[in-house]
Amino acid sequence: MSNFKNVMEVFKLLEKTNCRKCNKPTCLAFAAAVFQGQASLSECPFIDEETIKAHGDKNDKVKAGVELDYQKAIRNLKEKIKQTDLESRARILGERFSNGRLTLKILGKDLSVDTNGEISTDLHVNHWLVPPVMNYILSSKGLALTGTWVPFRELKTSKDWARFFEHQCVDLFKKIADSSPSFFENIIELFNGRPVENHYDADISLIIKPLPLLPLLICYNNPEEGMASDLNLFFDATADKNLPIENIYTLTTGLATMFEKLALTHG
Numbered sequence: 127m128s129n130f131k132n133v134m135e136v137f138k139l140l141e142k143t144n145c146r147k148c149n150k151p152t153c154l155a156f157a158a159a160v161f162q163g164q165a166s167l168s169e170c171p172f173i174d175e176e177t178i179k180a181h182g183d184k185n186d187k188v189k190a191g192v193e194l195d196y197q198k199a200i201r202n203l204k205e206k207i208k209q210t211d212l213e214s215r216a217r218i219l220g221e222r223f224s225n226g227r228l229t230l231k232i233l234g235k236d237l238s239v240d241t242n243g244e245i246s247t248d249l250h251v252n253h254w255l256v257p258p259v260m261n262y263i264l265s266s267k268g269l270a271l272t273g274t275w276v277p278f279r280e281l282k283t284s285k286d287w288a289r290f291f292e293h294q295c296v297d298l299f300k301k302i303a304d305s306s307p308s309f310f311e312n313i314i315e316l317f318n319g320r321p322v323e324n325h326y327d328a329d330i331s332l333i334i335k336p337l338p339l340l341p342l343l344i345c346y347n348n349p350e351e352g353m354a355s356d357l358n359l360f361f362d363a364t365a366d367k368n369l370p371i372e373n374i375y376t377l378t379t380g381l382a383t384m385f386e387k388l389a390l391t392h393g
């Protein structure tokens with residue numbers, strides 16, 4: 127439970143526009159979630175920092191700080207998109223632009239961004255997804271894929287990230303695959319996983335596309351005859367030219383975390 131005495135005490139602090147930016151259908155529903163401790167005040171982008179400081183508990187303030195940073199970063203990215211010629215960016219990326227929207231495929235599903243930086247998609251819009259997508263639209267060089275697969279550590283700009291990537295991403299994918307290889311394969315296929323063209327000799331070798339020019343090749347071998355299982359992730363050699371390395375890290379680690387949640391709820 128929160129520090130509030132009742133739902134109306136939270137409700138009074140809100141804009142009451144029912145804009146849904148907090149992912150709740152109404153301001154009242156959001157107020158109820160905050161009162162029950164299921165949401166943070168900072169998830170409403172219209173609540174100022176002073177109000178959060180005055181009403182949040184310690185955890186809420188930490189979460190609020192992270193959320194505020196995130197919202198600020200998103201506002202900056204939206205401003206950049208407003209100042210960008212999306213039609214010409216669509217040409218560079220080889221994507222569609224119509225009715226003021228640039229549309230690209232994320233994990234096999236359409237995601238559109240309009241000239242105000244607003245996103246529309248059937249995908250769940252996670253915090254790990256939005257900044258990489260926006261940065262991809264803003265800054266990807268749009269280089270054609272080479273078909274040469276390299277591990278994360280061999281991408282030129284990966285030096286400061288490689289160790290974290292191994293722990294936060296590769297190990298997590300491997301843990302999910304080890305617990306149920308067939309379920310792991312099903313999740314990849316659920317997100318439009320496709321067999322790799324130059325067949326990689328692994329029990330599972332599938333490509334998914336978190337972004338059109340950022341395919342990820344996942345190779346997994348089951349354990350056998352005293353040999354431990356192994357899992358390797360590969361990127362196209364152009365990856366860090368088509369997306370900044372920190373966004374590759376965020377996107378791939380976010381994907382691993384989403385797989386883990388799916389494995390916990392459905393595996």
Ligand code: SF4
Pocket residue numbers: 140141142143144145146147148149150151152153154156157169170171172
């Ligand atoms: S984001 Fe804020 S103003 Fe919008 S619906 Fe949620 S609580 Fe209401």
